Amino acid sequence: MFDNFPLWPARASTGAGNVDALYIFLVLLASFMSLAIFTMITVFALKYHRRHGREAEQIEGSHALEITWSVVPLAIFMTIFAWGAVIYFQERTPPRGATEVYVVAKQWMWKLEHPEGQREINELHVPVGRDVKLIMTSQDVIHSFYIPAFRIKQDVLPGRYTTQWFRATKPGVYHLFCAEYCGSQHSGMIGQVVVMEPAKYEAWLAGGTTSGSLASNGESIFQQLGCSTCHRSDTQGRGPNLAGVFGKPVQLEDGRIVVADENYLRESITSPSAKVVSGFKPIMPVFQGLVSEEQLNALVAYVKSLNPASAGAQQQGPKE
Amino acid sequence: MSDSPIAVEHGPELRHHFASVEQQRDAASLGMWLFLATEIMFFGGMFCAYLIYRMWYFNEFAAGSRSLNLKWGTINTIVLICSSLTVALGVRAAQMGKRKLLVILLILTIVFGLAFLGIKGIEWHEKYEHHHIPGASFDATALEKPPYSNGGIDPSHEQIYFSLYFAMTGLHALHMIIGVGIFAFLLFHAWKGRYTPQYNTPIEIGGLYWHFVDIVWIYLFPLLYLIDRKPLG
């Protein structure tokens, strides 16, 4: 209907419909409320317009009315909140087993890396119907990874990972925007998301040149940097055995227990002394500044792949 | 408006737009208290940063705190407390109209204030010599690492402690400098005998400011110096 004058962008992910439904509800509610108020104003202004021989009638106010028009809006507000919070919770909790794509932002481009090792710049190819989780970090300032057609957006921060996920539903080419102001070429930091039929996607994957999967790259970096001298696959190493660490609670030396998520792995590498594993000495060297963001991603992907149970298992996300 | 603030009908201190001396004094005192409320929020921003980083980087904060000079810190706290006493006594002297006593107490306050700043200077200089100033020349290797529990120290996180240390003590010192300025002003007028049992509001509200700066230090001292002073080993 609105081909030439669209009111919303393409709806190309499982989440987009939910967001639009809530949005339409809000638009209707807001239109109704504004109309109600405008009508009241107009009617009062005309009906009680100043005339000779008619005086204003003094009215003090009415607590009953005032309470009504505070409590009723509050109730409506709480409904809106709850609806929005549910959607947000879904948007923020990636399902188990999602394909993990690593994103590195820098002024002013997006660098993406698929688990199979394909690298892309300012383009993201994904198949229809698969859950994709983006694990994102920035090399410099804050950026924001925004795909309007999927109704998702998440700031990308230096020094840590943020994540978001989607499942595309409609093949096509969609905008990818940087939504957080990041300097001169902020508006040039755009790209596209190409959603493909699974078969075409497989062909695309096969056509690309890669130097091995992300995790296997990680493994060779793990060897190069000498991580393997301390982290061995038995219990003899000076550092803990990393197999099966990801996603599990870790007992720390100072008594805390933390869940080993991506940010934990990242911090364990860039600043090992921040959280020291119980039973070990803080002897691991600081790798901050020695590894690039891409190498870090590969290392994290590698450590995650060491999970015997399930590759890419997730925290307590909802089952899909 | 060229009319001088001194209206003829009232005493010389009453400004024209107030109805009475009480009203004027109450206004001044409320004004100062509100100003102090803004000061709480001003330091509050830094306390918030402090709270979060101390939670995150406790080891580094502990090590940094250990490297501060406890002796100087304690002495400085005592110096400030003494200055608060002289201020409180000064307000009393002004209320009783004892000009000479007031002048002496104000001088003492200023001396204590300057002593505090001097000692602060010595401490900062020590930090400079030990390369504990955040930036390119920062060096955390000489820091004592608490050996119990977990002892790892990340030098970059250590810089956050020292950044906060310098920001907090620096802005506190700035307040002290302003305070010394205010008291020099009060001293001048006290010398001239402007303050009487009827009119001593400036001394009173100047005093409020000074006490507030003292209170800030009362918190900074444990927060910065006493994070971790347990015996090693």
Place this chain on the structure above:
Amino acid sequence: MATAAITTEREHYLNKEYGIRSWLLTTDHKRIALLYLISITFFFFIGGFFALLIRLELLTPAGDLVQADTYNKLFTMHGMVMIFFFLIPSIPAVLGNFLVPMMIGAKDLAFPRINLLSWYLYIIAGIMMLHCMVTGGVDTGWTFYTPFSTAFTNTKVIEAGLSVFVAGFSSILTGLNFVVTIHRMRAPGMTWSRLPLFIWAHYATSIIQLLGTPVLAVTLVLVVCERVLGLGIFDPNRGGDPLLFQHLFWFYSHPAVYIMILPSMGVVAEIVPCFSRKRIFGYQAVALSSIAIAVFGFLVWAHHMFVAGISLYSAMIFSILSYLVAVPSAIKVFNWTATMYKGSVTFSTPMLYAFGFIGLFTMGGLTGLFLACLGIDVHVTDTYFVVAHFHYIMVGGAVMGYLGGMHFWWPKISGRLYPEWLGKFAALIVFLGFNLTFFPQFILGYLGMPRRYWQYPAEFQVLNVMSTAGSTILAVGYVLPMVYFLWSMRYGKIADENPWGAAGLEWKTASPPPTFNFEETPEVTWEAYNYDQIPAPAEVLIER
């Protein structure tokens, strides 16, 4: 109240003394208000000029009018100037300064010299901002986000930061002055329950200024220290958290949006009863809702950070709290509307602006509810939807309220009436131009056009053209009042002390008022908005 014949000879605050010195060294709150009026008008046109350049650039998808860096500086300076140098001081420092003492029956603010000092601080800050602009400008956005502002941009962050810091001081001092004045200087009989709602609104505003602004100040100091001295509190390379900056910034800047809107609400609460000839509906609720907005306003700041990387749970807490602050706003809207019920309504210029305010504020506020809703905000944050939301409230709401107030009290300020038909005409133009400028931006935002974009995909052009067209109409609407206000100072009809037949102490003294406001301190024996006791004016308003 003696209706003294107004002759040009009567001495009042304007003609008491002449000469530059008598203005620059004045401690009369009314003269300081005029100093502010001139300075904020100046900055409004500077900010508006930047806005027009922004709109011109966005006329076409390609970035062709200015360079990318220039564009970034344009919206940064536009935001900073409009917020810190126009809207925050606008009503408080002009109308508030002029009216707060008069409305409570005082001769002046509690601290006249501090009042003057706060204007000088504002001017110093303004000069720093102007200097910063001509020598290169800043490009951080008005939000100064780290680490871009501390470590990446090479524009003049330090100068801009210090300028905003100084402007903040000026704002704190104004607020402090108001609180003390309202507490200590009320005329006999002026109890809290008899205070005009304009005073309540300013009281609430001042609380925010006092408790919020210092946090912004210290945050900017830390940013400056990070740039100059190499401290590392927000530096992610040293483990600092860039989000901490955002927390501290919004701790001030969200409440600051209520610094901008509350005074306008106060203005509307004066205008609507006057032109409905009725006491306001539910005085107490409207008064207390101002305080409630000021307090709740401090509980919601992280709704600007829903996608910034804060924790999921925190986002939910801040979302639900954001809705709390909408309740007192709703009360206000409904109570203003109810005030007209069974009134005797006239469409004077101030009333038209008040209508505009209520309508546009409602739309801006309702879209604020969209933004506070987590699921929606993820999609529309940092898009033009947000831009439209806040212009609806700040331009459609706050600026309309400010213009309404200027028209309402202009006879008091200048002693003259402006031409009524021109006033109405300008109000209409502003309303139409405004909606044409900003309504399309809601759609643009939902379509996904990010804000702070110098160039954009071609499919967004139609809506952008509409917006640009609207902004030129809007510009006309803003220039008109300035012209006829100036004109009226000389040629306008002479106003008597109460041309609207309004309630309130400020209308019980001559127009323009004498230097100490009242010939003798008034004693208040009536409730606020006692319109049943005030005859409606015969002549001025009876216009069909």
Place this chain on the structure above:
Amino acid sequence: MSEHILSSKLYYGIWIALMVLTVVTAGVATIDLGPFNTIVALLIATSKALLVILFFMHVKYTSEKLTKMVIISSIFWLLLLLFLSLTDYGTRYAGHG
């Protein structure tokens, strides 16, 4: 709010108490009390601050309710800042990036 001149003895008393507390807090810090070190340090600091506010700043004897309200609300606002920030920092890594 009338003038109320406190005796100088009281001031000296408060001063001595403050000095003693300062020495105590520095001393206690060198004993290992586990997490209580921080708590004790803050308690002592708060009692010192209270002494200064109540006596040196005359809040106890001569000022009105309004002054107390100003003090209490500014502390309340400070706590707002700290606690609401903690809703983020306290839960940020609880399983969600």
